[in-house]
Amino acid sequence: MVRVLRSCIQSTLKLVNSVIGMAGLAMILYSAWMIRVWQRKMGELPFGHDSDYPPPWFIYTFLGLGVAFCVITCLGHVAAETANGCCLYLYIVFVVLLIMLEAAVTVDVFVNQDWEKDFPKDPSGSFDQFKNFIRSNYEMCKWVGLSLVSVQGLSLLLAMILKALGPHQYYDSDDEYAPDRVPLLKNAPPHYVVDPGYAHGNDTWRRQEK
Structure with missing residues (x-):
């Protein structure tokens, strides 16, 4: 406006x-x-x-x-x-x-x-x-x-x-386009972050089990 x-x-x-x-x-x-x-x-x-x-x-x-x-x-x-x-x-x-x-x-x-x-x-x-x-x-x-x-x-x-x-407001960041991208992110598969230490621990436990 x-x-x-x-x-x-x-x-x-x-x-x-x-x-x-x-x-x-x-x-x-x-x-x-x-x-x-x-x-x-x-x-x-x-x-x-x-x-x-x-x-x-x-x-x-x-x-x-x-x-x-x-x-x-x-x-x-x-x-x-x-x-x-x-x-x-x-x-x-x-x-x-x-x-x-x-x-x-x-x-x-x-x-x-x-x-x-x-x-x-x-x-x-x-x-x-x-x-x-x-x-x-x-x-x-x-x-x-x-x-x-x-x-x-x-x-x-x-x-x-x-x-x-006041002067024009120019936006260089991607925050201006965030509302248009949010619906696309809702259908994206969940992203899991695996702790390298946890993965190393699982590998050690499997070796001991053998």
């Missing part, structure tokens, strides 16, 4: 974890598009140290978050497949840190009226475009954000349950 439950949780964790990976891939593709737009406008890549323009922090942030999502997804798949306690613990820590970061940004946006002043000016203009897109599609973005946070919370819960169940 525990083995079946563990297998179901592992499969569900892989499926839920794949949603986080797809979100990370989408963020990386969007970052690549922003890098292409920056290169077309500025004539150089945004990663040059000798650039005359300030670094586009929004592109860096979005690309870093996408890579972080993909790394967490890979770690989650390894943890779900092996059910290793160390991998599950690292996965739980990373997901908790990610949820805390998202919660901090959300609280800052809703509580602080001047939250835009907390971020430096983005020379690429991608931050303003992203902000305007969210404002014009607020309902859709809200449900997408809530769904992503719910998926992260569900993956965290499944990882904690899988860690509580």
